[in-house]
Structures are given as C-alpha cells and as structure tokens.
Amino acid sequence: MIELLTSNFILYAYLAIILVGFSASYFGVFVVQRKLSFLGNGLAHAAFGGVALGILLDTQPIYVAIPFTILISLLITYFKEKSILSNDTLIGVFFSFAFALGIIFLSLKENYTTDAFSYLFGSILSINNTDIIILALMAGFSLFTFFKFWARWAYSTFDNELAVADRLPVRFDNYVLSLSLSLIIVISVKIIGIVLISSYLVLPAAIARLYSRTFFEMTILSIIIGMVSGLISIVLSVLIDLPTSAVIIVFQSLIFMTSLFIKKSQM
C-alpha cells in the first residue's frame, strides 16, 4: 500500500492537486464573495466545448479551449451589457450551448475512444510532465496576481463604488479577473474535470469564510484547505479504491456541512 501511495503517478497527482488547489482556491474567494459561482460552473462547461473542439481538430486541446472559453465569457459579458436579460440567464444559455457543442464535436471524431464522461471528473491519476508544467505556470500566474491585484480586487469586491471613487481601474481589473478565471478553469478542466474545478472554486472558499474574520485570512485559509483536502482525498481514494475527483468533492462538501453545523450551534 505504501508503495502505491508513493508511486510515480500518485506523486504527480499530489503535485497536480497542490497546484490546482492553490490556484482555484485562491480565485475561489473572489468567486464566493462576488457571487460568481454559477459563472464558474458555466465556464467549466464551456471549457469542455473548447477541449472537444481541440480534439476534433487534432491539435493540443488546450490551444483551442483557451480562446474558446474566453470567447464564451466575453459573449456573456457582451450580451449582459446589450440586453435586458440577467447574467444568470445568459450563463445558463451559453454554458448549455457550449457543452452541447462539445458533445457533438466528440461524437464527430472518428475512432475516439475516451467518452465524454471522463471530462466530468477528469483523470487526475494519469497526469504527465506537460500537464504539470502547465499547472505550475498557472499557479505562478495566480501567485503573480496575488501580489499585483489581490488588494485592488478585494477593495472592489467589498464596495465597487468606493473603488471607482478612489480612481482604481475597476473595469480593467474586472476583465483581468474574468480572464484569469477562464484561464484557470480551462487549464484545470482538461486535467481534473468540470465537476471538480467547479467545486474547487466554491467549497474551500466557502469553508474558509465560515472561520475567517478578515478577507486576507479567508484567502490564506481557502488556499490551505484547497491543497490539504485535495492531498488527503487522493490518499483516501487510493486506500478505499474510489474515483479521486468524486472523493475530493465529497470530502470537501462534508467539511463544509460539518463547519456549517458547528458554526450554527455556536451562534
């Protein structure tokens, strides 16, 4: 058993979950406080459409998926500004559209054996060197935004008007946040799946929120919860032989529900 837990493919999985856990749980605090969880979920489904198109075109899926997901996110923003429909409705429309396209793209691909289901939960136990390099770049980018944008994003998350009145470039900052989210999601979907990335954008931050008195505390705690819960879940999934992604989500959800219960009884 120890051999299994220290084998190469599990070591890659540990590394991947640390990198994804760091990036997604970090951006998750903005997703939770700006009430963007449906957008996160929608973009994850849209990213699947991009990955599938990449597979159909016989290129590296990520090269197609990145512009595809950014395009969907820009379309949502564009139609939100130009129509009377709510963000929520537009996300609902575009994510089903992009996801359905993804299913059609995969069905058009001849001799393609991987079924669409694998994209739901990803394949964290079959990660290669290139995947790790991409995830490391993503985590590096997240770290960069922490020093460059966190204080500004946090300020406009707290109160958009105060940030605009203090002449922060709020519109530009919001675009950077949307593009960063799209990037994190699209990179993670190929590797860890739609459902896992959606949960990573919400659960660690939601748990951290219950225990934090400041937004900085919430950010740090969310990152720690994201990484540690991922590592524990991988070990658990190997020990009890269950799908890793599903174990991560169930484990994080249980921590969240227990925390809710503890916090409620303390009130």
Added chain:
Amino acid sequence: MKNVIEIEKLIVKYGNNIAIDDFTITVEEGIYLAILGPNGSGKSTLLKTILGLIQPTSGFIKIFGNSVDKVNPNLIGYVPQIKTLDKTFPALTIELVLSGLSKNWAFRSSKKDKMKALKILEQLDSIDIAHLHLSELSGGQLQKVYLARSLVRSPKILLLDEPATGVDFVCETNFNSILNDYAEQNTITILMVTHDWTSAYHHSTHILLMNNNLIYFGTKDNAFTDDNIKNTFSHLAHKHNVTFTLKEQ
C-alpha cells in the same frame, strides 16, 4: 472665498429620464451644504457625478479647477449610504478605515497608517470597536466608521449620501455634532444629501433644493420659503400644498 466645486450646465440622463436638468452652481470653500429634495429628485445622482461614479450627459464639473477624472482622490472623502454594506464580506472596522488611506484592501499596513486610523477612531469615540467585525456593528457605529474612513485622509471635500438613513435620532444628532466640530477645526467643504430637513437647517450653512431641476441654492436663511418648498415637492402636473415649520432642537 476659494471656489471648490464648479458645476456648469450639468445634465445627467438615464435613457430618456432626466435626473439632473441644467445645473449651474459654484460651491465655495468651507460651506456645509445640505442637498434636499423628494425621492428620485436626482440628489444621489448629483453626488455620484461629482465623485465621478456617473458620467454627465452634458456640461461639466470642476473640482479645485480640475475635471473630475483628474482630481486627486485624496482631496475627497465619501460616506456612502450604510445600507450598501455587504455584510457577508469578512472585514474589521480598522481595515475599512485603513482602506481610506491605502485606497485598496491592503493585507499589510504600515505602523504609521495604523496609528492614523486608530487616532481618527478615537476622535470619533469609536476606538472600542476598532477590531470588531463590520457585521457586528449597529447602524450608528457603522455610520461613524464610514465617516472615520473618509476623514482619515484629511479630505478638503466631504460628500455624504444620506448618512442618517437607518440610524436613530440620538445617533443622528451625535453624528451631526461630530461633523460640526470637525468642520470648525478643519477647513473642509461638506455636501450632504439628506431627507432630514430640520437637522439640515440646524447644522448646515447652505441649502440646495432640487427636484431634478435646481430650485434653490444659497444660504439657509432664505431657503425655506413657501414657493421653494412647493416647487421642490410639486409634480409637473399639479402643485401640492406643503408648508415647512421649523422646530427648535
């Protein structure tokens, strides 16, 4: 007296709706201006246009001779309506006050800034709530924290948007006395949107009455004539018979 804010032929429209209709006023340094008018009369829009949150449809605003987008934000303190606070955001009182200095949500602040923030909280009799969570504060406390946040940068202009809404009479009176004391000790120009006519009369030096168009702008002594009150509260179609009586406080 120096001109602090110059507003020239300002028009602000939301679609076909005119919120501010052809305003021309000059606000001089050191006055305490209460902005009064019924709901939807464009009071908050006026404040937000001065702040640069809303772009004018035509006309212009100059602050200390500069256009709104060029003005140094350190010169302006803004106290928003406390009901806009997102209580789900995890934040301490001291952090909100510090944001007035750093103009972002810094995760670390210098000792000097912290001392400044604590000093202003002390001046506003709020030092005991410095490390409380914002969601734990009452309306009156929150109002003072937002005031502390705006005063910590020693602004030359203070803009307040209905600070008394959701606050009881005692807190409101206390708040107004603090403002008056501060204005006496510092050179500051105050513009306050309010619904409270009596307190506006007692605490301000100047009054602006508006109902999308400008009805009156000048010292408070000549503000509350029957005609001004009727024009402020009248619809275009018909006039209401409204009178205004001042009570001694």
